[in-house]
Amino acid sequence: MLYVLKRIGVSLLLVWVVATIVFLAIRLVPGNPAEILLSQGGVAPPPGAVAQLRAQLGLNQPLGVQYVEDMRRLLMGNLGTSMQDQSPVADEILRRLPRTLELIVAAAILSVLVGLPSGLLAAIWRGGMFDRVASWLAAVALAVPVFVVGTLMIEIFALGLHWAPAGGYVSFARHPLRHLALLAMPATTIAVGLAAILFRMTRASVLDVSMRDYIRTARAKGVAPRRILARHVLRNALMPIVTVLALNLGSLLGGTVLVEYVFNWPGLSGLLVSAVNARDYPEVQGVVLVISVLFVALNLAVDLLYAVLDPRVRQG
Amino acid sequence: MFSLSRREWLIGAAVLPTLAQTARAAAPDTLRFGLSSYPPSLQPWANTGTAALTVKTLLHRGLLMFDTSGQVAGALATKWARDGNTGWHFTLGDAVFHNGAPVTSADVKWSLEQIMAPTSTAYLRGQFEVIASIETPDAKTVRIVTKQPIVTLPLMLATPFAPIIARDSLNAVGGIGAGPYTLTSHEQGVSLSFAAFPKFYQPGHPKLKHIHMPVYADENARVAALQSGDVDMIEYVPWQSMTSIEKNPKLHLSAVDGPYMALAFNGGTGPFKDERLRQAVAHAIRRQDIVAAAFYGRGTVLEGLPITKTSPFYDPKYAHGWNYDPKLAKKLMAEAGVPNGFNCTLLSTAQYGMHLATAQVVQQHLGEIGIKVKLDLPDWATRVAMGNRGQYEFCVQGQTADNNDPDGLSAYIDGTLPPDNSRSYHLPTPEIHKLLVEGRAEFDPAKRRAIYDELQRVAIKVVPLASLCWREQGYAMKKNVRGFTNMPGGLNFYSGYSLENVYFA
Numbered sequence: 001m002l003y004v005l006k007r008i009g010v011s012l013l014l015v016w017v018v019a020t021i022v023f024l025a026i027r028l029v030p031g032n033p034a035e036i037l038l039s040q041g042g043v044a045p046p047p048g049a050v051a052q053l054r055a056q057l058g059l060n061q062p063l064g065v066q067y068v069e070d071m072r073r074l075l076m077g078n079l080g081t082s083m084q085d086q087s088p089v090a091d092e093i094l095r096r097l098p099r100t101l102e103l104i105v106a107a108a109i110l111s112v113l114v115g116l117p118s119g120l121l122a123a124i125w126r127g128g129m130f131d132r133v134a135s136w137l138a139a140v141a142l143a144v145p146v147f148v149v150g151t152l153m154i155e156i157f158a159l160g161l162h163w164a165p166a167g168g169y170v171s172f173a174r175h176p177l178r179h180l181a182l183l184a185m186p187a188t189t190i191a192v193g194l195a196a197i198l199f200r201m202t203r204a205s206v207l208d209v210s211m212r213d214y215i216r217t218a219r220a221k222g223v224a225p226r227r228i229l230a231r232h233v234l235r236n237a238l239m240p241i242v243t244v245l246a247l248n249l250g251s252l253l254g255g256t257v258l259v260e261y262v263f264n265w266p267g268l269s270g271l272l273v274s275a276v277n278a279r280d281y282p283e284v285q286g287v288v289l290v291i292s293v294l295f296v297a298l299n300l301a302v303d304l305l306y307a308v309l310d311p312r313v314r315q316g
Numbered sequence: 317m318f319s320l321s322r323r324e325w326l327i328g329a330a331v332l333p334t335l336a337q338t339a340r341a342a343a344p345d346t347l348r349f350g351l352s353s354y355p356p357s358l359q360p361w362a363n364t365g366t367a368a369l370t371v372k373t374l375l376h377r378g379l380l381m382f383d384t385s386g387q388v389a390g391a392l393a394t395k396w397a398r399d400g401n402t403g404w405h406f407t408l409g410d411a412v413f414h415n416g417a418p419v420t421s422a423d424v425k426w427s428l429e430q431i432m433a434p435t436s437t438a439y440l441r442g443q444f445e446v447i448a449s450i451e452t453p454d455a456k457t458v459r460i461v462t463k464q465p466i467v468t469l470p471l472m473l474a475t476p477f478a479p480i481i482a483r484d485s486l487n488a489v490g491g492i493g494a495g496p497y498t499l500t501s502h503e504q505g506v507s508l509s510f511a512a513f514p515k516f517y518q519p520g521h522p523k524l525k526h527i528h529m530p531v532y533a534d535e536n537a538r539v540a541a542l543q544s545g546d547v548d549m550i551e552y553v554p555w556q557s558m559t560s561i562e563k564n565p566k567l568h569l570s571a572v573d574g575p576y577m578a579l580a581f582n583g584g585t586g587p588f589k590d591e592r593l594r595q596a597v598a599h600a601i602r603r604q605d606i607v608a609a610a611f612y613g614r615g616t617v618l619e620g621l622p623i624t625k626t627s628p629f630y631d632p633k634y635a636h637g638w639n640y641d642p643k644l645a646k647k648l649m650a651e652a653g654v655p656n657g658f659n660c661t662l663l664s665t666a667q668y669g670m671h672l673a674t675a676q677v678v679q680q681h682l683g684e685i686g687i688k689v690k691l692d693l694p695d696w697a698t699r700v701a702m703g704n705r706g707q708y709e710f711c712v713q714g715q716t717a718d719n720n721d722p723d724g725l726s727a728y729i730d731g732t733l734p735p736d737n738s739r740s741y742h743l744p745t746p747e748i749h750k751l752l753v754e755g756r757a758e759f760d761p762a763k764r765r766a767i768y769d770e771l772q773r774v775a776i777k778v779v780p781l782a783s784l785c786w787r788e789q790g791y792a793m794k795k796n797v798r799g800f801t802n803m804p805g806g807l808n809f810y811s812g813y814s815l816e817n818v819y820f821a
Contacts, residue, residue: 029697029698030694030701031695031697031698031700031701032704035700035701035704036697036700036701037356037357037364052435052437053437084356084357085357085504087504092504092505095503095504095505096505151536154537154540154544158540158544159540159543159544162544162545165544166537166541166544166546167540167541167546168532168546171503261534261537262536262537264530264532264533264534264537264541266505266506270505270533271505274533277667277695277696277697278356279697
């Protein structure tokens with residue numbers, strides 16, 4: 001119990017540190033939200049209009065006052081309103097987050113379906129033709145940047161074969177078929193790299209566990225090979241694979257920006273980039289904070305899972 | 317083991333394209349227009365970018381507008397005329413707002429006063445300072461009295477920055493306007509949908525029942541959406557894609573010279589306080605290289621003030637006043653006391669390829685005459701902030717005049733206006749200011765031409781900005797999309813006005 005409380009405490013501290021760093025970092029970057037908002041079209045507004053908007057946005061307050069106000073607001077669970085259109089930041093994040101999560105989950109499912117069995121087979125047939133071809137394909141998949149994969153997919157499947165739309169988004173509730181058709185390519189694009197990582201991790205981890213003494217003992221005892229693979233090798237090999245998958249999924253929360261741009265998928269990463277460009281402080285803070293909380297929560301979940309799986313972790 | 321039979325494969329192959337078609341399905345009375353960004357705000361009088369302007373031309377109308385030939389035309393006002401030297405008289409037609417209420421002179425007065433308010437963030441607030449009062453003798457008549465004679469008032473009122481909104485309706489998204497379309501739904505960051513307003517004042521318009529505007533922020537995604545048939549039309553066609561679109565038999569490209577690129581100078585500090593060095597820079601650049609490098613050949617060399625060739629104020633005498641002449645540039649440097657050149661910093665941005673490529677070409681060409689240029693390339697937001705504070709020696713500008721009248725260049729060449737990002741910093745131009753004021757107050761076309769001739773002559777000498785090139789601004793559409801007009805020069809970003817004429821052949 002103490003272990004769990006300690007982990008939760010550290011996680012909360014981390015979230016506060018992130019909130020503080022983001023607050024300072026975005027304000028240290030040059031660029032004034034009021035000026036940018038009113039400078040559209042290349043023409044700067046009169047200084048009076050900028051001052052007026054700065055006052056409206058609360059940016060004329062001293063930094064310390066802004067910080068205290070921000071933290072107080074965040075503690076109340078209020079992420080503030082966007083400087084661009086005065087809409088609640090939380091609403092926009094709640095609109096975008098499920099889209100990014102959906103993309104990540106779909107990519108994760110695809111990558112697990114491909115990466116795990118292929119890694120396992122490559123380890124079983126180590127040095128064989130399948131292992132060599134799959135390892136080579138995984139190396140290529142890891143080397144090719146995600147926007148190249150995405151662009152190639154658009155060229156082939158949207159412009160060439162006309163099998164899928166080039167990009168865009170409609171909600172599932174509005175048009176389920178259309179939604180799935182639009183999800184297919186971006187999810188596959190992310191899955192390509194992720195599957196390659198899982199393939200390599202599974203292959204290495206399975207090979208590593210296969211060399212352990214307890215596997216040799218099991219073999220010596222005459223345990224059936226399938227049972228050794230399923231109960232002893234795979235189960236023990238899964239720990240690092242789960243860790244890698246969790247870390248990669250966490251990174252994807254804010255890292256799907258290229259895929260979102262290439263496929264015009266209006267997710268959280270795209271929102272973060274446009275918010276930074278507009279110096280929309282509350283929106284940047286809100287998105288980074290939500291991503292951090294999810295990342296920390298994901299890591300906390302993995303830590304707690306470790307503790308469940310391995311009693312030694314619990315005992316410190 | 318999971319496996320597919322040949323029949324299942326065949327069914328799958330048949331279903332996939334159907335799925336794609338489902339994703340593309342569109343009613344024949346709906347125009348799907350790929351926007352380049354989601355409007356950050358639909359505040360009716362603010363300038364919040366081109367995409368927002370296009371959307372607002374669907375929702376709103378002002379007293380006047382620009383017709384497809386670029387001329388000022390009536391919109392909510394059916395008649396307008398000068399009333400003495402400082403008065404303008406407008407007669408309203410029978411237009412109604414989207415809430416069904418008639419457009420009255422009180423709505424006009426209220427809207428224009430919102431723009432003029434001291435706390436307003438309207439784009440035209442500064443220019444509207446010339447208005448002394450707005451009178452409403454009856455519900456259908458508006459009289460605008462100005463502090464001094466001003467010939468360009470109709471031009472200001474024809475821009476989409478001066479829409480008339482129903483009184484006290486700002487709580488509705490974008491305010492309640494009287495434009496050809498009403499906003500039916502919008503999903504933040506994703507798309508906006510519009511339905512034709514059945515009581516629009518122009519009979520038979522708009523021609524299409526619906527417009528759907530999905531947002532494609534990435535230019536390649538936008539082009540791919542058009543090529544794959546996901547949308548019928550796109551704005552901001554990237555220059556590198558124009559040729560392939562032209563070659564596509566199913567598509568049509570409409571590209572005209574619209575915005576222009578230029579260099580602005582810091583006249584308060586650094587080498588460019590000296591007009592001879594500004595002239596030297598203006599004469600040292602082979603502008604064709606910028607057109608080639610930054611715009612893939614999609615532009616036109618600009619060696620004088622950005623006045624379009626079709627303008628009655630275009631004067632070939634001054635159109636090439638800053639021609640490429642490195643010998644003259646060297647001579648000017650020698651006269652300024654720096655015959656062997658000097659070091660300076662050029663502010664641009666790495667965020668937009670055209671700004672970066674323009675800066676690189678300028679750097680290379682100035683290097684050829686001994687001016688060693690260091691590039692400062694922050695992101696766009698920082699670039700804007702540095703521009704507003706004059707934290708540069710010279711900088712790359714991408715701009716559009718407010719209209720095709722020379723007065724539309726005021727914001728960019730009048731150095732007596734307060735310093736800001738859009739023009740040279742602390743570069744006093746008293747002669748230019750005087751001529752602009754005279755030109756604005758002169759109603760005789762021949763006299764105006766003479767004033768702007770003189771303005772061009774002075775500008776060539778003073779170099780309030782060094783123009784570089786026009787850049788093509790493109791809209792691309794399927795071949796069966798008709799009725800859209802891509803307006804040239806300073807009117808380019810108002811092309812959304814013609815969406816009310818669009819139909820499918």
